[in-house]
Amino acid sequence: MVEDSRDIAISAQGINKVFNLGADEEVIALQDINLEVEAGEFISLIGPSGCGKSTLMRLVGDLLQPSSGDLLVNGKSPRQSRLDREYGMVFQAATLYEWRSVTKNVQLPLEVMGYASDERQKRAQAMLEMVELGAFANHFPWQLSGGMQQRVSIARALAFDPSVLLMDEPFGALDEFTRERMNLELLKIWDQTGKTIIFVTHSISEAVFLSNRIVVMSPRPGRITEIVDNTLPYPRDFSTRSDPAYIKLVARVRDLLRDAIGSDAAQDDEVP
Amino acid sequence: MTEVTIELSDPDARFQHMRKATLLGLTLLALALALSLWSSFGGLALGDDAMLESTLGRLATWMAVQTENDPDEILSPWARYADNWANDLGLEALDVEILYTAMRNLRSAYYGLIVVLLVYTLMAIVLRPRRVQSLYFVTILLLDVLLFLIPSLEGHNALSLLVYAILTLLAALAITPGRIGRVLGFFLALSFLLVGWEASKAFADSVKYKILLPQAGWQYEALPSMDEALGALESGAVDYVIADRKDLDDLMPPYPLDDDDASNLPYQDLRYLARLDRREGLAFLPIAPAFPGRLSIAVRAEDAGKASAVRDVFGGAIATVEGEFAEERFLSSPRNLVLLDLKILNDLNLPHLQMIAEAFLQPARRNGELLLLRILTDAGIYTLSEAIFGFAFGAALGLVLGAIFAHSRLMERGLLPYVVASQTVPILAIAPMVVIWLGAGQLSVAVIAAYLTFFPVTINTLRGLQSPAAEQVELMRSYAASRWTILWKLRLPAALPYIFTALKVSATASVVGAIIGELPSGIGDGLGRAILDFSSDYSLVSTPKLWASIVMAATVGILFFVTVTLAERFALRGYVRELD
Numbered sequence: 001m002v003e004d005s006r007d008i009a010i011s012a013q014g015i016n017k018v019f020n021l022g023a024d025e026e027v028i029a030l031q032d033i034n035l036e037v038e039a040g041e042f043i044s045l046i047g048p049s050g051c052g053k054s055t056l057m058r059l060v061g062d063l064l065q066p067s068s069g070d071l072l073v074n075g076k077s078p079r080q081s082r083l084d085r086e087y088g089m090v091f092q093a094a095t096l097y098e099w100r101s102v103t104k105n106v107q108l109p110l111e112v113m114g115y116a117s118d119e120r121q122k123r124a125q126a127m128l129e130m131v132e133l134g135a136f137a138n139h140f141p142w143q144l145s146g147g148m149q150q151r152v153s154i155a156r157a158l159a160f161d162p163s164v165l166l167m168d169e170p171f172g173a174l175d176e177f178t179r180e181r182m183n184l185e186l187l188k189i190w191d192q193t194g195k196t197i198i199f200v201t202h203s204i205s206e207a208v209f210l211s212n213r214i215v216v217m218s219p220r221p222g223r224i225t226e227i228v229d230n231t232l233p234y235p236r237d238f239s240t241r242s243d244p245a246y247i248k249l250v251a252r253v254r255d256l257l258r259d260a261i262g263s264d265a266a267q268d269d270e271v272p
Numbered sequence: 273m274t275e276v277t278i279e280l281s282d283p284d285a286r287f288q289h290m291r292k293a294t295l296l297g298l299t300l301l302a303l304a305l306a307l308s309l310w311s312s313f314g315g316l317a318l319g320d321d322a323m324l325e326s327t328l329g330r331l332a333t334w335m336a337v338q339t340e341n342d343p344d345e346i347l348s349p350w351a352r353y354a355d356n357w358a359n360d361l362g363l364e365a366l367d368v369e370i371l372y373t374a375m376r377n378l379r380s381a382y383y384g385l386i387v388v389l390l391v392y393t394l395m396a397i398v399l400r401p402r403r404v405q406s407l408y409f410v411t412i413l414l415l416d417v418l419l420f421l422i423p424s425l426e427g428h429n430a431l432s433l434l435v436y437a438i439l440t441l442l443a444a445l446a447i448t449p450g451r452i453g454r455v456l457g458f459f460l461a462l463s464f465l466l467v468g469w470e471a472s473k474a475f476a477d478s479v480k481y482k483i484l485l486p487q488a489g490w491q492y493e494a495l496p497s498m499d500e501a502l503g504a505l506e507s508g509a510v511d512y513v514i515a516d517r518k519d520l521d522d523l524m525p526p527y528p529l530d531d532d533d534a535s536n537l538p539y540q541d542l543r544y545l546a547r548l549d550r551r552e553g554l555a556f557l558p559i560a561p562a563f564p565g566r567l568s569i570a571v572r573a574e575d576a577g578k579a580s581a582v583r584d585v586f587g588g589a590i591a592t593v594e595g596e597f598a599e600e601r602f603l604s605s606p607r608n609l610v611l612l613d614l615k616i617l618n619d620l621n622l623p624h625l626q627m628i629a630e631a632f633l634q635p636a637r638r639n640g641e642l643l644l645l646r647i648l649t650d651a652g653i654y655t656l657s658e659a660i661f662g663f664a665f666g667a668a669l670g671l672v673l674g675a676i677f678a679h680s681r682l683m684e685r686g687l688l689p690y691v692v693a694s695q696t697v698p699i700l701a702i703a704p705m706v707v708i709w710l711g712a713g714q715l716s717v718a719v720i721a722a723y724l725t726f727f728p729v730t731i732n733t734l735r736g737l738q739s740p741a742a743e744q745v746e747l748m749r750s751y752a753a754s755r756w757t758i759l760w761k762l763r764l765p766a767a768l769p770y771i772f773t774a775l776k777v778s779a780t781a782s783v784v785g786a787i788i789g790e791l792p793s794g795i796g797d798g799l800g801r802a803i804l805d806f807s808s809d810y811s812l813v814s815t816p817k818l819w820a821s822i823v824m825a826a827t828v829g830i831l832f833f834v835t836v837t838l839a840e841r842f843a844l845r846g847y848v849r850e851l852d
Contacts, residue, residue, distance in 0.1 A: 063746050083752045091743045099765045099846045112751045112761065140846055160751075 008075075009164060009196040010037040010060055015069035017055055017222075028221035029055045033069070035215065035224065039163070042190055042197045044207035044214045047257065052222025053200045053215075054168055060198060061087050061166050074163060081164075085113055088157030088195075090170040094149035096141040096156075103128065103137040106156045113160055127155035130189060147178040151185070158193065165197045171206070180238075183209055187236060204257070208249050209236060216253060218260030225260045228253060291447060295397045295404070298444040302411075303390040305437035310383040312430050313376075322430065325423040327630045328375050336368035337639060347641040386414055405450040412441050412463050419466050420629035431624075432474065438467050469625060476617035484608035487559060492590040492603050498523070501591045502539055505570060510591040512579075514598045517568035520544035527576040544570045549581035553609070560610050567598050623816040628823065631816035644817060648802060648824040655786050655798040656828050658714050662721025662789075663782040663832075667775060670726040674733025678763065679755070684734070695727045699785065704792040712793040720789030725778040732774035736767025769847060772840040779836045783829040799825050 015033040020026045030052040037043050045053035058064045059071060062078035073081040081087065096105045106124040115123070128134045131151040141149055150170055157165060171179045183206060190197060201207050207214050214228040232245055240246055313322070323329045331350070338351035339358045346352050358366040393407040415438045424431045442463060452460065493510065495501045498519060504510045513520075525534035527543035545568055552559040563582045571579060579585050592598045616622060623631075632645040673691070677684040703720050710716040740762050748758045790800030799821060806818035 058746075061750060063749060082750060085752055087750050089747055089750045091747070093741065093743060095741060095744045095747060097744075097762070097765065099768070099844075101846070108761070109751045112748070112753045112757055 007038050008036055009039040009041070009073065010035070010198070011070070011072045012036070012056075012060075013070045015056075015059065015071060016067045017052070017059060017064065018067045021067070030059070030066075031221040031223045033222075033224060035227070037196060037198070039196055040194050041213060042211045043199065044211035045198065045200045045217060046202060046204065046207045046214060046253065047217030047222075047225075047260070048202065048219060050219035050222070051217040052219070053217055055222065056217075057166050057168055057198055057200050060164075061089060085109075085160055086163045088160070088162040088165045090150070090153050090157050090165070090167045092169045092172045094141070094146070094153040096149055096152055098141050101138050101140055102133065102144070102152050105141065105152060106159050109156060109160050115160075123159050124155075127159050128152075130158070130192065131155045131185065145178075146174050147182060150174065150182065154186070154189065158189070158195075163196060165195045167197065168200045169202070170199075172201075179206070184237065186210065187234070191235065204250055204253050205241070208232075208246060208253060209240065214253060216256045216260070218257075226256055228256070291449075292397055292401075294447060295444055296394060298440050299390060299393050299397065302437050302440045302444070303387065303394070305433050305440065306383065306386050306390060306415075309430060309433045309437065310380070310387065312428075312433070313379060313383070321425055322423065322428050323372060323376070325425060327421045327423075327626055327633055328378075329372065330630055331633045332371035332375055333368055334634060334639070334643075336366050336371055338641070339366040340364075341641075345641060348643055348646060350643060351641070382414070382418075386411060389414070401449070405445065405448045405456075408441055408445045408448060409456055409459070412438060412445065413459060415441070416463050416466055419470060419625045421626060423626050423630075424624045431470065431626075435467055435470050435474065438463065439471070442467070466625060469622070473617050473619075473622060473624065476614035479614070481614040481618055482560070482608075482610055483612040483614070484560070485611055487607040487609050489605075489607050490586070490590065490603045492592050492599075494594040494599050495591055496594055498593050501593055502542060502570065504591050505542060505572060506539070508572075510589040511571065511575065512585050512588055512590045513570040514567055514585075514590055514592045514603065515570065516566055516597060517544065518566075520568050520570050524570060527571070527573075541573050542570050543573050543576040544568045545576070545580070547580065549583075551581070552583050552586070558610050560608050561602060561605055564597075564602055567602065620810070620812060620815055623812075623819055627816040628819045631820040632823075636817070644820060648799070648821060651797060651799045651802050651821075652824045652828045655783070655790065655800065655825075656832065658717045658789070658798065659721050659782040659786040659828070659832065661714075662718040662723075662785060663725050663778055665718060666722035666725025666778060666782065667729050669722065670729025670774070670778075671733050671771070673726070673730045674737060674767075675759070677730070677734045678737035679759075691727065691730060694723075699724060699788055703789050706789070707792045712795065714795070717786055717789035717793055717795065717798075721782040721785035724781040724785035728774040728777045728781070729771065732770040733767055736770030737763040739770065740766045769844060772836070772844065775836050776833060776840070779832045780829045783825070783832060787825060799828070 012033050012035040015030055016028070017030040018026060018028050033056060045056060047053050055064060059066050060073060060078060062082040071078055074086060076084070096102075097108065100108070103121075103124045106127055107120045110120040110123060125134065125137065128137055131154055133148060133151055133155070136144065136148065141152070144152070153170070171182050174182065187210060197211075199207070199210060208230060212230050214230055216225045216228060217223065218225045228249070230249060232240060232243065232249070324333070335351055335354040338346055338348070339355045341351075343355065346355055354366050354371070357370075358364070361370075389407060389411045393404060393411065396403045396407055415434060418434055419431075419438075422430050422434055442460070445460070492514070493504075495504060498515065501510075501513045501515070502523065505513050521544065522537070524537055524539040524542040524544055526546035528546065530546065548563075548568065550563040550565075552563065569579070569582075569585055579588075590603075592603055619627070632648070633643055635642060636644045636647050673687075677688060699720065702723060706716045706719050706723075710719060737759070744762060744766075745758065748762055753761070787798070787800045787803065790798040791804060795801060802821045803818065803825070806814050806821055808814075
């Protein structure tokens with residue numbers, strides 16, 4: 001409905017995605033996905049490998065097209081939203097350009113989108129300050145650690161002020177301590193900018209720590225098992241991880257996952 | 273907790289002392305060699321071969337002759353220098369003695385410098401060890417230069433002294449402490465190559481260019497006349513007679529029989545072997561001397577089918593005629609198995625370094641006005657310009673093709689096989705065709721050079737443009753970037769390392785292509801023609817000139833390659849961390 005379209009950032013109804021339709025390798029990646037995300041929400045997509053969480057994220061970002069169903073982002077088709085540059089994306093690999101300095105990497109989307117040179121400089125510097133890497137503007141990616149590269153990647157994703165942030169296991173390649181630190185940083189950024197965030201992960205603790213709604217998915221075929229509300233208060237910090245409510249929630253998500261695919265799932269996640 | 277201190281200083285100090293002592297010893301040895309080298313030149317008269325035959329001596333002789341020409345015939349700057357010198361002295365023509373004396377003084381100063389450096393090195397080993405490496409380095413370089421100046425002459429041991437001196441200093445450098453950087457390493461490798469060149473030639477010369485393993489000689493009986501020898505064969509006293517084939521042909525039929533009528537020949541019960549396998553040896557190692565072609569072997573008719581090879585005959589009962597070729601020149605000579613034939617190292621095939629240097633500093637033809645150095649440099653520049661043009665054209669074509677293939681699967685699948693097939697056709701076959709199409713000139717040479725250049729660039733450009741990860745492309749699409757933007761901002765920068773790799777290969781390939789391309793074009797001004805001219809004559813005069821042309825061609829190729837490498841360093845300066 002028109003009066004809801006500004007509050008509802010993402011609306012998915014009856015989404016199906018099939019690869020290699022009709023062939024021997026036919027895979028039903030997603031089946032009958034229904035999901036509504038309000039503007040400013042932090043949504044986690046969690047599930048074991050093959051449950052279609054990355055596929056769903058890419059459908060939202062118009063990197064893939066659904067086989068059937070309706071998908072609206074900010075009231076528009078995903079393609080239109082992409083052309084209107086409303087998506088910021090962060091992947092598991094930082095995918096920074098090794099031949100560009102850190103600040104030039106952050107400026108990359110701004111160059112593509114035709115921002116003026118001084119505007120680009122300003123924005124890039126502001127973004128780097130926000131991820132606390134202002135001093136490294138003229139370094140090159142190989143001079144930074146994995147965690148720092150991911151922060152640059154986040155700064156780059158935010159440089160052009162998109163309304164939706166799509167993140168596909170962005171901290172998956174980092175060690176545990178860096179990961180927890182990055183979780184806190186991300187929450188801080190979310191608090192400052194108020195973006196809608198779709199966060200794909202296969203870490204239960206991370207999903208519970210970060211998001212205000214957890215979408216639990218299961219594979220073969222990919223579908224949503226349940227959407228869990230997360231009422232833990234913000235701001236969250238290290239103490240949250242010892243909160244009984246947190247532990248209960250983690251257990252609940254784990255049960256849901258285990259039910260969905262059998263006891264194998266539980267071995268993948270981390271100890272909260 | 274007990275504290276344990278490990279005394280490291282004692283064995284370490286001892287090692288340092290040993291090293292210092294060895295360095296001192298080696299340097300003293302080198303000093304002795306340098307001094308005897310100096311004194312061997314000091315004692316020479318001006319007209320001595322060692323002076324005249326050296327590179328500078330021959331240059332001086334030529335310069336003196338040039339000053340006798342009219343001023344407008346003097347083209348070379350070297351000759352002009354000599355002419356001005358003559359004018360300063362108020363002379364019409366420069367007396368060659370003046371030049372020799374100047375040369376001698378120059379040499380003395382040079383040797384003096386080397387001796388001083390060695391003495392300084394001796395002091396430095398004790399007092400300033402950090403300097404020692406650079407001192408050795410400089411001294412070795414100075415001695416390397418002498419390799420190109422001192423001629424190799426019978427009875428003169430100057431070259432040997434020089435080689436020993438360099439080897440001594442190289443050994444000393446090997447045990448000197450200090451890091452070997454890129455420049456030092458390059459010149460060290462070069463020194464090893466140069467010294468190895470001369471040392472292996474000296475070795476080959478000392479064994480007369482063959483390494484032999486003595487074998488048992490022929491056992492035979494030398495009879496006074498052919499009749500007696502053949503009589504002995506008929507009677508069974510011997511089984512074989514070795515003699516000139518022509519003589520045997522007059523006396524008996526051949527085996528196998530041929531069309532000639534042999535019925536009137538005297539010895540009808542004997543045959544000479546017309547088909548003889550003359551090879552003797554062990555695996556692929558031959559036996560020297562080989563059985564001469566002019567000789568053949570006579571056998572009794574009934575035994576004719578049994579022996580068909582010289583090695584079957586060896587060790588049997590053999591007779592020959594006294595005083596003839598077969599005995600004097602073959603059967604009585606020592607027999608050897610040739611383990612290694614070092615003919616490749618003789619002066620004709622591998623000239624002394626001095627001969628190559630001399631070829632550069634002599635005119636191309638007798639008493640010509642221009643030194644070969646000048647002629648080859650001009651030729652080198654000419655060929656290089658063709659190569660550069662071809663390289664640019666080929667690289668541009670390669671980039672465009674690579675970009676097209678990266679964007680269109682259809683084009684790639686359709687055209688790439690033809691592109692690959694084009695490279696399998698030998699360039700020597702393509703070159704004349706190009707000359708027919710485009711005429712004999714620099715344009716067709718450039719096209720031929722481009723032919724060798726474009727393929728690596730195409731393949732590497734394609735590979736490089738496809739190298740970005742899928743996620744990087746997805747990121748670009750999320751910015752709604754157009755195909756052009758993705759190409760310009762992502763694919764092209766990602767492809768640069770690959771492209772430069774191909775450009776480095778193409779740099780040298782284009783020089784090769786230019787040289788080959790000049791051959792059917794009939795271009796007279798380039799290196800191709802020079803190489804062709806000098807390779808047509810296999811002589812002690814021409815072969816060093818051929819080597820000089822090769823050196824010039826290599827220099828051109830290296831210069832081009834280094835230029836591309838420097839360009840690569842500049843273009844890729846942000847890319848990869850420098851690995852030390």
